[in-house]
Amino acid sequence: MTKEERLKKRHSAEKRFRFYGLASIFVALLFVLILVHNIFSKGSSAFKKTAINVEVFFDQELLEIKNGATEDQILEADFYDITIESLLKVFPAQDLDQENQLIDLFTTDAEIEIKRAFLENNNLIGKKINLEITASDDIDQLHKGNYPRDLPEDRRRISDFQLIIYDNLVENKKIIKNFNNYFFKNGDSRDPELAGIGGALVGSFYSIIICLLLAFPVAVLASIYLEEFAPKNKITDFIEININNLAAVPSIVYGLLALQILLATIQLPRSTPLVAGITLALMTLPRIIIPCRASLKAVPPSIREGALAVGASKFQSVFHHVVPLALPGTLSGTIIGLAQALGETAPLILIGMVAFVVDIPSTPIDPSSSLPVQVYLWSESAERGFVEKTSATIMMLLSFLIVMNFLAVYLRQKFEKRWN
Amino acid sequence: MNEIKIKSKNLNVYYGEKQALFDVNLDLNEKEVTALIGPSGCGKSTFIRCINRMNDVIDICKVSGNIEIDGVEINDKNLDVVSLRERVGMVFQKPNPFPKSIYDNISYGPKIHGKGETKSELDEIVENSLKKAALWEEVKDRLDEPGTGLSGGQQQRLCIARAISVNPEVILMDEPCSALDPIATAKIEELIDELKKTYTIVIVTHSMAQAVRVSQKTGFFHLGKLIEVGKTEKIFKNPDNKMTQDYITGRFG
Numbered sequence: 001m002t003k004e005e006r007l008k009k010r011h012s013a014e015k016r017f018r019f020y021g022l023a024s025i026f027v028a029l030l031f032v033l034i035l036v037h038n039i040f041s042k043g044s045s046a047f048k049k050t051a052i053n054v055e056v057f058f059d060q061e062l063l064e065i066k067n068g069a070t071e072d073q074i075l076e077a078d079f080y081d082i083t084i085e086s087l088l089k090v091f092p093a094q095d096l097d098q099e100n101q102l103i104d105l106f107t108t109d110a111e112i113e114i115k116r117a118f119l120e121n122n123n124l125i126g127k128k129i130n131l132e133i134t135a136s137d138d139i140d141q142l143h144k145g146n147y148p149r150d151l152p153e154d155r156r157r158i159s160d161f162q163l164i165i166y167d168n169l170v171e172n173k174k175i176i177k178n179f180n181n182y183f184f185k186n187g188d189s190r191d192p193e194l195a196g197i198g199g200a201l202v203g204s205f206y207s208i209i210i211c212l213l214l215a216f217p218v219a220v221l222a223s224i225y226l227e228e229f230a231p232k233n234k235i236t237d238f239i240e241i242n243i244n245n246l247a248a249v250p251s252i253v254y255g256l257l258a259l260q261i262l263l264a265t266i267q268l269p270r271s272t273p274l275v276a277g278i279t280l281a282l283m284t285l286p287r288i289i290i291p292c293r294a295s296l297k298a299v300p301p302s303i304r305e306g307a308l309a310v311g312a313s314k315f316q317s318v319f320h321h322v323v324p325l326a327l328p329g330t331l332s333g334t335i336i337g338l339a340q341a342l343g344e345t346a347p348l349i350l351i352g353m354v355a356f357v358v359d360i361p362s363t364p365i366d367p368s369s370s371l372p373v374q375v376y377l378w379s380e381s382a383e384r385g386f387v388e389k390t391s392a393t394i395m396m397l398l399s400f401l402i403v404m405n406f407l408a409v410y411l412r413q414k415f416e417k418r419w420n
Numbered sequence: 421m422n423e424i425k426i427k428s429k430n431l432n433v434y435y436g437e438k439q440a441l442f443d444v445n446l447d448l449n450e451k452e453v454t455a456l457i458g459p460s461g462c463g464k465s466t467f468i469r470c471i472n473r474m475n476d477v478i479d480i481c482k483v484s485g486n487i488e489i490d491g492v493e494i495n496d497k498n499l500d501v502v503s504l505r506e507r508v509g510m511v512f513q514k515p516n517p518f519p520k521s522i523y524d525n526i527s528y529g530p531k532i533h534g535k536g537e538t539k540s541e542l543d544e545i546v547e548n549s550l551k552k553a554a555l556w557e558e559v560k561d562r563l564d565e566p567g568t569g570l571s572g573g574q575q576q577r578l579c580i581a582r583a584i585s586v587n588p589e590v591i592l593m594d595e596p597c598s599a600l601d602p603i604a605t606a607k608i609e610e611l612i613d614e615l616k617k618t619y620t621i622v623i624v625t626h627s628m629a630q631a632v633r634v635s636q637k638t639g640f641f642h643l644g645k646l647i648e649v650g651k652t653e654k655i656f657k658n659p660d661n662k663m664t665q666d667y668i669t670g671r672f673g
């Protein structure tokens with residue numbers, strides 16, 4: 001082979017490699033794009049909800065309360081009759097069946113929404129006001145264009161009569177879309193139009209805080225001891241291997257462990273963020289120790305020697321010099337560990353967080369859900385409304401993860417000291 | 421001839437199975453510069469790291485034999501290494517300032533030894549140390565800037581100032597100029613000349629010329645053994661040992 005031929009071969013090998021690299025990146029980006037597009041196209045509609053403009057008359061005879069009634073009186077009062085009355089006025093119904101179909105256009109919480117309006121302003125007795133009453137899931141999905149209308153009636157969730165009402169309402173501009181505050185505020189519900197991630201958000205928040213409080217100090221102290229103080233012998237080697245192994249243990253195994261020890265033996269309350277936090281802390285611990293030790297190891301030995309040479313004790317050299325330098329790496333490792341914990345589903349299912357919890361937990365020992373488990377729960381539901389809610393929840397979860405990862409990168413770049 | 425400050429007797433050092441120093445008997449005089457020369461891996465650095473017990477950091481390193489400073493044995497297990505290192509400072513091959521401000525680099529040592537109680541005392545120590553290290557004029561207006569932002573030679577003088585800051589009796593220098601350019605090296609050598617009035621200095625160097633320039637006494641190491649030691653003039657002009665002769669004339673090493 002001549003020199004020219006060898007040169008040509010070398011160049012083409014380099015070109016080929018570049019092409020493979022670019023192609024891989026392109027394929028990876030394509031997958032990400034498909035995923036993001038899929039989630040967004042399904043989920044973005046969940047942030048809006050459909051409501052129907054209804055004229056409500058607060059009839060004193062039906063309500064049996066007066067203007068300026070106290071909160072307790074209002075809460076006790078029966079708003080059912082005026083609710084039905086107001087809803088029926090939306091469209092003329094011929095018989096009981098049609099009346100039921102008409103009422104089915106609204107959420108089952110219509111009465112509560114009217115009561116809430118009265119709680120905000122208790123001088124409405126004898127007055128007529130227009131309220132935006134949340135529509136039922138079927139109308140919501142129809143309005144968002146997720147239900148086909150051209151199917152025969154017996155294969156539709158919406159009857160012909162309901163379609164007539166709907167078209168009439170659209171024509172009169174009575175149907176509106178507003179911001180879906182229920183999605184953020186409410187707990188889980190059997191009715192898709194009322195279901196929200198409020199409970200899951202709070203549950204996830206408590207779990208992650210407990211996980212952080214338990215895992216961070218233990219992981220940092222363990223890594224400092226192992227990296228700086230522990231003698232290098234067979235026992236520490238064994239511990240090191242096991243930490244690496246633990247980081248690779250499937251998360252569901254931690255769920256089983258928590259089920260046996262935390263729930264069966266110690267009898268902590270099940271389905272709670274407390275148990276979830278402890279389980280996630282166990283799982284996250286080795287995943288924090290590894291980056292923590294790596295960042296301690298990355299501090300050049302010359303810094304330790306410099307400190308020792310001016311007469312710092314081992315303890316002083318570690319805590320005055322090595323740990324502050326390793327802190328950015330430690331923090332970003334912790335945040336990434338927590339981000340993993342935030343997205344963890346399997347162990348939480350085992351400790352009962354998969355239970356249907358309507359109430360928003362007020363303490364970490366109340367039953368609760370969490371974001372990834374909520375995704376899992378809704379993804380199993382048949383209603384079309386839950387499909388968009390599943391995707392919307394994934395969007396929320398992903399945005400938390402992205403924020404956390406950016407924070408990790410930012411912390412590392414901002415505070416990392418550079419040395420020659 | 422000055423009095424003997426440091427005395428090593430039958431010093432043996434092992435790194436695991438490998439023996440790095442063999443029965444080294446070497447006396448170092450007070451307020452004098454002793455240069456240690458020899459080919460790479462001959463044990464010069466290992467020897468000076470014994471003087472401030474820096475080898476303690478290395479798990480597999482075992483030291484036997486005696487080193488006395490002012491007649492006190494320092495290889496004693498009960499001896500507090502912190503107070504030993506307060507008396508025996510060290511400057512390393514590569515400048516290793518802390519990634520902190522120039523001021524903090526100098527004030528760290530005095531602070532942990534409780535030497536500067538007040539801010540003004542600390543200021544004084546910082547100023548004096550930097551002046552002794554001939555760095556004051558260059559950095560006095562930017563004491564709060566990071567020490568790692570200085571040039572290589574300045575960094576090394578900063579490290580010398582840091583070693584001086586705790587007012588040691590002995591300063592160990594492990595090839596302090598090997599990472600520096602000739603101008604910075606000349607400055608450090610001048611500085612060493614000045615410092616020997618106050619401190620006992622032991623310097624490991626690969627440069628024969630440097631040994632001649634800065635030291636009064638020279639020890640030649642080869643394969644972990646101290647081959648020859650004596651007045652610098654004598655070692656370089658008229659060594660007793662053939663091996664020393666070969667090394668200083670550049671026939672090996």
